[in-house]
Amino acid sequence: MEDDVQEQTLEQFKDKRLGGWGILQLTAGTGLAVYAMWAGVLMPGFRRVPLKLQVPYMPASKKQVGNVMSLLKGRSGGFADLGSGDGRIVLEASRQGFSPAVGYELNPWLLRLSRFYAWKAGLYGRVSYRREDLWKVDLSGYRNISIFLAPSVLTLLQEKLLVELPEDALIIAGRFPFPDWTPCRIEGQGVDRAWAYSIEAIRKQNQSKDIQSSEKSS
Numbered sequence: 001m002e003d004d005v006q007e008q009t010l011e012q013f014k015d016k017r018l019g020g021w022g023i024l025q026l027t028a029g030t031g032l033a034v035y036a037m038w039a040g041v042l043m044p045g046f047r048r049v050p051l052k053l054q055v056p057y058m059p060a061s062k063k064q065v066g067n068v069m070s071l072l073k074g075r076s077g078g079f080a081d082l083g084s085g086d087g088r089i090v091l092e093a094s095r096q097g098f099s100p101a102v103g104y105e106l107n108p109w110l111l112r113l114s115r116f117y118a119w120k121a122g123l124y125g126r127v128s129y130r131r132e133d134l135w136k137v138d139l140s141g142y143r144n145i146s147i148f149l150a151p152s153v154l155t156l157l158q159e160k161l162l163v164e165l166p167e168d169a170l171i172i173a174g175r176f177p178f179p180d181w182t183p184c185r186i187e188g189q190g191v192d193r194a195w196a197y198s199i200e201a202i203r204k205q206n207q208s209k210d211i212q213s214s215e216k217s218s
């Protein structure tokens, strides 16, 4: 009896055709599901960040983390990862002796995960993960910065770093280099490559570019 009812119901569906209204509903439903996934899981906490500045999560590989650390070798002081994901780079920086070692991240799921990993590694009190928009953080206290972001935001980030960082700061960029800066060192190959930039050298390069262009125009 129950089987008959199920068969009849299936038959009804078989005969149904998706009309314009059905397609519209299906499209809206799919769009809503994708948006819910984006807003709720991948990018929660990003409502106030302009769309063009939103960078989704993609964790650094072991090799990438290793390359960041070898570019930082011999250095000390404060370290910040801008957009710290699950906190792996901050954790490694703390292991290498950087203090304070701080990660800035907007996604609350990733912040929870970061704190869990720090606790698991016995480093809970030595690292800190802050739910702050990296564009609004005052970076003037950091000598060491790492970023694994998208090319679309790097031009704007160059300006912020140039204005705020102390003269002896070193910035490590992973996956994509800064578009207008010359690195002082490069480590690794292909997608694992990381670029180091001395803020002092970049400021000097910019000054000499300014002098050259003012000489040309006069």
Ligand SMILES: C[S@@+](CC[C@H](N)C(=O)[O-])C[C@H]1O[C@@H](n2cnc3c(N)ncnc32)[C@H](O)[C@@H]1O
Pocket: 049, 053, 054, 055, 056, 057, 058, 059, 060, 081, 082, 083, 084, 085, 086, 087, 088, 089, 104, 105, 106, 107, 110, 132, 133, 134, 135, 147, 148, 149
């Ligand atoms: C490509 S992932 C890199 C994660 C981590 N640095 C790593 O390499 O494993 C970029 C991270 O930046 C975070 N993010 C993007 N825009 C941000 C913002 N304005 N403020 C704070 N975090 C941001 C994202 O949530 C994401 O976790």
